[in-house]
Amino acid sequence: MGNKPTGSGLALYAKTVHCPFCEYEFATMKVRSRMAAPYAIDSDFCPHYREGTTNPNYYYVNVCPECGFAFTEEFTKEISLEARAQIKLRIGARWEKRDFGQMRDELQAIESFKLAIFAATLKKEKHTLLGGLCLRLAWIYRDAHNNDEEERFLLLAVKEMEEAYVQSDFVGTAVSEMQVLYLAAELHRRLGNYQEAVNYFSKVTEHPNRNNERRILILAREQWALAMETFRKKK
Numbered sequence: 001m002g003n004k005p006t007g008s009g010l011a012l013y014a015k016t017v018h019c020p021f022c023e024y025e026f027a028t029m030k031v032r033s034r035m036a037a038p039y040a041i042d043s044d045f046c047p048h049y050r051e052g053t054t055n056p057n058y059y060y061v062n063v064c065p066e067c068g069f070a071f072t073e074e075f076t077k078e079i080s081l082e083a084r085a086q087i088k089l090r091i092g093a094r095w096e097k098r099d100f101g102q103m104r105d106e107l108q109a110i111e112s113f114k115l116a117i118f119a120a121t122l123k124k125e126k127h128t129l130l131g132g133l134c135l136r137l138a139w140i141y142r143d144a145h146n147n148d149e150e151e152r153f154l155l156l157a158v159k160e161m162e163e164a165y166v167q168s169d170f171v172g173t174a175v176s177e178m179q180v181l182y183l184a185a186e187l188h189r190r191l192g193n194y195q196e197a198v199n200y201f202s203k204v205t206e207h208p209n210r211n212n213e214r215r216i217l218i219l220a221r222e223q224w225a226l227a228m229e230t231f232r233k234k235k
């Protein structure tokens, strides 16, 4: 541990997780929540941490070292027979054993998300979950000042959020309909699609649940105003 940066080492602990695909048990690092207080949070909920602090997002995905299946706590445990065949063929058969269970750098964090997005797609996880993975990956690129890749994954995230709304597949997840609509709006705004953004912001501010989710309502009003202002300036 001697050559690891102080602070980061203290924040991490090993957690044992169970691979839902091959049943293998392995240890992976997680960040102690009390060691991970963001100093700022963006309008799409991207947290920012001080330099030298471990970013919990780097350890969000568990990657099974045995079979390559990558997953998060939000994944459902059941895998259909059809999905099993696909995962075996397209992940398991190509997997060269690697360990993501130690401290991760930015590249390993990025790779863990790409593996999870692929696994979630093959497993046919909910659009809400896929949208969340794409958004978290976009945040890593934002921290790295890689605008092209950030936009690429914001666009994928917004498509998933729109699909989540159309199919109401957020039901049974920790994400509410207002949050899905707000994210669709805010991600469109960030991508410069002001018309779509305004359309979704209005769905948030007129939502029947708006008085129970005041924080989202207030954010939607603020970001709507910002979208209108930017749009007018651009014309």
Ligand SMILES: [Zn+2]
Residues within 6 Å of the ligand: 019, 020, 021, 022, 023, 024, 064, 065, 066, 067, 068, 069
């Ligand atoms: Zn596995």
